[in-house]
Amino acid sequence: MTRREPADPPASAQPALLARGTLADRGELLGGLMLAPALAYVALLAGIPFLLAIALSFSDATAGSLRFGWAGLRNYAAILSDPVFRRALWNTIVVTVGSQALVIVLATAAAQVFRASFPGKRVARFVLLLPWAVPVSLAAIAWEWIFDSTFSVINWTLKAAGLLHGWLYWLGEPTLALLAVIIVQAWRIFPFATVIVLAGLTSIPQEILEAATVDGAGFWRRLFQIELPLLLPVTSVAVLFGTVYTATDLGVVYVLTGGGPANSTHVLPTLAFQRGILGADLGQGAAIAVFLLPLLLVVAILMLRLARHTEVGVR
Amino acid sequence: MTRRTLRRLLGRATLYAAAAALTAFAGFPFYWMLVTAFKQNRDLYVGASDLRHVPWVFNQSPTLDHVRLLLHGTEFPHWILNTLLIVAVVIAVTVALAVPAGYSLARLAGRWGERLGIAIFLTYLIPPTLLFIPFSRLVSLLGLQNSWGSLILIYPTLTIPFCTWLVMGFMRSVPWDIEEQAMIDGYSRLAVILKVVPRLIVPGILSVVVFAFTLVMQEFVYALTFISSVEKMTVSLGVPIALVRGDVYHWGALMAAALVTSVPIAIVYNLFLDRFIESFTMGAVKG
Amino acid sequence: MASVEIRNLRKKFGSVWAVDGVDLTIRDGEFLVLLGPSGCGKTTLLRSIAGLERPSAGEILIGGQRVDEDVPPRHRGIAMVFQSYALYPHRTVFENIAFPLRAAHAPRRNIEEKVRWAAGVFGISAYLDRYPRQLSGGERQRVALCRALVRDPKVLLLDEPLANLDAKLRNTARDELKRFQRQIGTTTVYVTHDQIEAMGLGDRVAIMDRGKVRQLGTPQRVYEDPDDTFVATFVGQPPMNLLRLCDGAGPPGTLLGFRPEHFLPRAVLRAAEDARSFRFHVRRVEYLGSDRYLYGTLPDQCDPSPTFIAKLPATIGTPVLEGEAYEFAVPVRALCYFDSTSGLRRRG
Numbered sequence: 001m002t003r004r005e006p007a008d009p010p011a012s013a014q015p016a017l018l019a020r021g022t023l024a025d026r027g028e029l030l031g032g033l034m035l036a037p038a039l040a041y042v043a044l045l046a047g048i049p050f051l052l053a054i055a056l057s058f059s060d061a062t063a064g065s066l067r068f069g070w071a072g073l074r075n076y077a078a079i080l081s082d083p084v085f086r087r088a089l090w091n092t093i094v095v096t097v098g099s100q101a102l103v104i105v106l107a108t109a110a111a112q113v114f115r116a117s118f119p120g121k122r123v124a125r126f127v128l129l130l131p132w133a134v135p136v137s138l139a140a141i142a143w144e145w146i147f148d149s150t151f152s153v154i155n156w157t158l159k160a161a162g163l164l165h166g167w168l169y170w171l172g173e174p175t176l177a178l179l180a181v182i183i184v185q186a187w188r189i190f191p192f193a194t195v196i197v198l199a200g201l202t203s204i205p206q207e208i209l210e211a212a213t214v215d216g217a218g219f220w221r222r223l224f225q226i227e228l229p230l231l232l233p234v235t236s237v238a239v240l241f242g243t244v245y246t247a248t249d250l251g252v253v254y255v256l257t258g259g260g261p262a263n264s265t266h267v268l269p270t271l272a273f274q275r276g277i278l279g280a281d282l283g284q285g286a287a288i289a290v291f292l293l294p295l296l297l298v299v300a301i302l303m304l305r306l307a308r309h310t311e312v313g314v315r
Numbered sequence: 316m317t318r319r320t321l322r323r324l325l326g327r328a329t330l331y332a333a334a335a336a337l338t339a340f341a342g343f344p345f346y347w348m349l350v351t352a353f354k355q356n357r358d359l360y361v362g363a364s365d366l367r368h369v370p371w372v373f374n375q376s377p378t379l380d381h382v383r384l385l386l387h388g389t390e391f392p393h394w395i396l397n398t399l400l401i402v403a404v405v406i407a408v409t410v411a412l413a414v415p416a417g418y419s420l421a422r423l424a425g426r427w428g429e430r431l432g433i434a435i436f437l438t439y440l441i442p443p444t445l446l447f448i449p450f451s452r453l454v455s456l457l458g459l460q461n462s463w464g465s466l467i468l469i470y471p472t473l474t475i476p477f478c479t480w481l482v483m484g485f486m487r488s489v490p491w492d493i494e495e496q497a498m499i500d501g502y503s504r505l506a507v508i509l510k511v512v513p514r515l516i517v518p519g520i521l522s523v524v525v526f527a528f529t530l531v532m533q534e535f536v537y538a539l540t541f542i543s544s545v546e547k548m549t550v551s552l553g554v555p556i557a558l559v560r561g562d563v564y565h566w567g568a569l570m571a572a573a574l575v576t577s578v579p580i581a582i583v584y585n586l587f588l589d590r591f592i593e594s595f596t597m598g599a600v601k602g
Numbered sequence: 603m604a605s606v607e608i609r610n611l612r613k614k615f616g617s618v619w620a621v622d623g624v625d626l627t628i629r630d631g632e633f634l635v636l637l638g639p640s641g642c643g644k645t646t647l648l649r650s651i652a653g654l655e656r657p658s659a660g661e662i663l664i665g666g667q668r669v670d671e672d673v674p675p676r677h678r679g680i681a682m683v684f685q686s687y688a689l690y691p692h693r694t695v696f697e698n699i700a701f702p703l704r705a706a707h708a709p710r711r712n713i714e715e716k717v718r719w720a721a722g723v724f725g726i727s728a729y730l731d732r733y734p735r736q737l738s739g740g741e742r743q744r745v746a747l748c749r750a751l752v753r754d755p756k757v758l759l760l761d762e763p764l765a766n767l768d769a770k771l772r773n774t775a776r777d778e779l780k781r782f783q784r785q786i787g788t789t790t791v792y793v794t795h796d797q798i799e800a801m802g803l804g805d806r807v808a809i810m811d812r813g814k815v816r817q818l819g820t821p822q823r824v825y826e827d828p829d830d831t832f833v834a835t836f837v838g839q840p841p842m843n844l845l846r847l848c849d850g851a852g853p854p855g856t857l858l859g860f861r862p863e864h865f866l867p868r869a870v871l872r873a874a875e876d877a878r879s880f881r882f883h884v885r886r887v888e889y890l891g892s893d894r895y896l897y898g899t900l901p902d903q904c905d906p907s908p909t910f911i912a913k914l915p916a917t918i919g920t921p922v923l924e925g926e927a928y929e930f931a932v933p934v935r936a937l938c939y940f941d942s943t944s945g946l947r948r949r950g
C-alpha cells in the first residue's frame with residue numbers, strides 16, 4: 001500500500017560515527033535503581049513481617065524468649081473457643097458496619113452542603129476536617145472526657161433539654177460503650193469521606209446536572225437518579241478506606257474503654273494487643289490479628305477492581 | 316411572596332441548618348478541648364446532674380493553670396521534641412526513598428510500573444495492628460526495645476507506600492515535554508533526573524513531607540507497642556497514656572495538650588488536602 | 603544537513619500497532635509533512651526519529667547511520683519543537699536558547715555570540731531577559747524554534763508547532779516558518795493534522811492512517827492524484843465525492859471520485875470538453891461568500907440516497923434553486939476510479 005518514492009543515493013562520504021548511549025541513557029536501568037531501595041524497604045519491613053505474622057499464628061512463640069515452636073492450629077482452636085474472642089470479632093463487625101453506615105449518610109449529606117457556597121464556608125470546611133487530621137489517640141482522650149461518667153456534657157445537655165431522666169453510663173455499660181465507639185469512629189472518618197465524595201461531585205460535569213434540570217428533574221430525582229449512581233465508585237473508595245481504618249484501629253477502643261467493661265468492648269486489634277503484647281503470647285496475638293486478613297483481602301480486591309474500572313467512573 | 320421564593324428560602328434555611336449541624340458535630344470535641352483547657356477546676360469538676368451549672372460556657376474567669384502545668388509540670392515539652400526528632404528522620408528517609416521510586420514508576424518503569432505502583436499502594440492497606448506482633452519479635456531481635464530506633468525503622472513502612480503513590484500521581488500530572496526537550500537538547504536521562512526533574516518535582520516533595528509529618532504525628536500503635544519509658548514517648552502516645560497519673564485525670568492539661576497538638580497538624584493537612592484526596596481516589600475521580 | 607531513512611518501522615502500544623510498517627525517505631534539506639487524523643501514528647513516528655520512543659521493529663537512519671538501536675536523542679543531531687514549546691519556565695529566554703549549547707559544553711564566549719545572533723534572526727533580541735510566562739504565544743513559538751536551531755541540527759522535528767496559536771497568528775507564523783526553513787535549509791519533519799498547514803508548508807506530504815503511510819508526494823500530487831479513497835476524502839475541503847457505479851457502467855465494484863469544485867453545471871463547461879454528465883437534484887444551497895456549496899443527490903444512479911457536494915466559485919453566477927434538478931457534469935480528466943473493496947486507485 002505504501003509507495004516508496006525513489007530514494008536518494010546514500011550519502012557518499014561516511015559521516016563521523018554517532019555516539020552510542022551510555023549507562024546514563026538507559027531508562028529502565030535508572031528506573032530500577034531508583035525503585036529498588038523503596039521496594040526493598042517495603043518488602044523487608046512490611047512483606048516479611050506480614051508473612052511472619054501468619055507464621056507466628058501457628059507457633060507457640062512468646063515475648064520472653066526467641067524460641068519459635070510449631071503449634072499447628074492450637075492458637076486458632078484456643079481463640080475460637082474463647083467467648084472474649086468471639087465477642088471481639090462480633091464487635092469489630094458491628095463497629096465497622098455501624099460506623100460506615102453512618103459515614104455514608106453523613107458524608108453524602110455533608111458533600112451536598114459543602115458543594116453549595118455560603119458565607120463562612122472556608123471556616124466550616126476547616127472545622128469539618130479537624131477530626132480527620134487530629135491524632136486518633138488525642139481525639140479518643142477528648143471523647144473519653146466527653147463521655148465521662150460524672151461530668152459528661154452529653155448527659156447534662158440531654159437532661160437540660162428534658163430528654164433524659166435517668167443517667168447514661170456511656171463507657172461503663174457494654175451497649176452504650178459500643179455505641180460510643182461507633183460514634184467516635186464515624187466522627188473520625190466522615191470528614192475524609194466527605195472530601196472524597198465532594199471531589200467526585202465536583203468532577204461530575206455541570207452540563208449533566210443542568211441537562212437533568214432542564215429535563216425537569218427536581219432535587220431528589222437528580223440526587224438519587226443521577227448524582228448518587230455517578231458517585232458510586234468514589235463513595236466506594238471512601239467506604240473501603242473507612243472500613244480498613246475502622247476495623248484495624250486500635251486507638252479508639254484502647255483509650256476509650258480499654259476493652260472493658262469486663263472485656264465486652266474489645267475489637268480484634270485491642271484483643272491482639274492484650275494477648276500478644278501485654279500477655280506476651282505472640283502466637284495467640286498473631287492468630288487474632290490474622291482474622292483481619294479476609295477483610296483486607298476483600299478490600300484490596302475491590303480496590304483493584306475500582307482502579308481498573310475507573311473509566312466507568314466519573315469523568 | 317410567591318411559592319418559588321418560599322421554596323428557595325426554605326432550601327437556603329435547610330442548607331444552613333445542615334451546615335451548622337455537621338460542623339457542630341465535627342467541631343464539638345475541639346470546642347470542648349478549648350473550654351476544658353482554660354477552665355478553673357471549680358468550674359470544670361461540677362457533676363453533670365447539676366442543671367444550674369452550664370458546662371458549655373465559662374462560669375468563672377478562664378485560667379492558664381492547666382497550660383502551665385502541661386508545660387512545666389509534665390513531660391509534654393519532651394514529647395514534642397521527641398516527636399519532632401523522629402518526624403525529621405522519618406521524613407528524610409521517606410523523601411530519599413519514595414521520591415525516586417515514585418518518579419521511576421511514573422516515568423521510567425513502563426508498563427509494569429502501573430502494576431508495581433498499585434502493589435506498593437496496597438501495602439499501605441496492611442495495618443499496623445496486623446504487623447505489630449511480628450515487629451515486636453523483630454525489634455527484640457535487633458535489641459531496639461524502648462528506643463526511637465524501632466520507630467524510625469518502622470515508620471517508613473507506613474509513609475513510603477503512600478508517598479511513592481503520591482509522587483507517582485503527581486509526576487503523571489506533569490507533562491513529559493520539558494524532560495523530553497532536555498533530552499533532545501543534549502542531556503542524558505541521568506542528567507535530566509539530576510538537573511531538570513528536581514525543579515519539577517518540588518511540589519510533590521512538599522506534599523510527601525506534609526503527609527509523612529501528619530502520619531507520624533498521628534501514629535499510636537507502634538509507639539504504644541515499643542516505647543515504655545515516659546521520657547521517650549511521642550506526643551500521641553504520651554498524652555493519653557502518661558498524662559494520666561494513676562487514677563487522677565488532669566483533664567485541663569490533657570485537653571490543652573490535645574488542642575496544642577492537633578490544631579497545627581490540621582492546618583498543615585488542610586493546605587495539602589486536595590493532593591492527598593487525588594491519591595486516595597486512585598484515579599476514580601479525575602478532576 | 604542529512605537525509606532520514608525509515609525502513610519498515612513498527613511500534614506497538616499495548617495491543618495496538620501505532621506505527622505499522624512505515625517506509626519513508628526524507629531527503630536532505632527537504633520539508634516533509636506528516637499529515638493524518640489524530641491517532642494515525644504520525645506523532646509516534648516523529649518521536650521514534652527523535653529517539654523518545656524505541657521502535658518495536660524496523661530501522662531508522664539519519665545521515666546514513668543507524669540510530670534506532672542505541673543512539674540516545676542527544677547524539678542524533680536532531681532538534682525538536684513540541685506543541686507546548688516546552689520552554690524551561692524558570693529560565694530566561696537567553697538561558698532557554700543557550701541550554702542546548704551549554705549541554706554540549708560549548709565555550710562560553712561562543713554561546714553568548716550564537717544566542718545573540720540566533721535571537722536576531724528570529725526577531726526576539728528584545729526579550730532575551732524575560733521569562734517564558736511573560737511572552738505571548740507567538741513569541742514563545744519563536745523562542746522554541748530559535749532554541750531548536752541554535753546548535754545547527756541535522757534534522758529539525760516539529761510536532762504541531764502552530765496548534766497553540768490563534769487562527770490569525772497562524773497564517774503569519776506559517777509564512778515565517780517556511781521562510782526560515784528555506785533560508786537555513788535544514789531537513790525538516792513536520793507533524794500536523796491540519797491539511798492547510800500541510801499543503802502550504804510541505805515540499806512533500808506523507809498522509810498517514812492507522813499506522814501506515816497511505817501516500818507520499820507533493821501537495822499537488824496528493825490532492826489531484828490520490829492513491830486511495832482515504833487520501834481522496836481526507837485531503838480537500840469539502841472532501842472528494844465518491845459514487846458507487848452501477849453494474850455494467852464499469853468494471854464491477856468501482857467507485858468514481860470527483861472533487862466538488864469539478865462538479866459544475868454542464869453549461870459552464872466548454873461544449874467541446876469531454877465530460878461525464880449527471881442529473882443533480884439540489885437539496886440545499888449554502889452561500890459562503892467566495893463559494894456556494896450545493897448539497898444534493900444523483901437521482902438517476904442505482905443508489906440515489908447518498909449526498910454529493912458541488913462547490914461553485916463566486917465567478918460562476920448560474921442561478922441554482924433548492925429543490926430543483928439540474929444537469930451537472932465533471933470533466934473526464936478530473937475523474938478518479940477506485941476499487942470499492944480495497945479502496946485503492948485504479949489507474950489506466
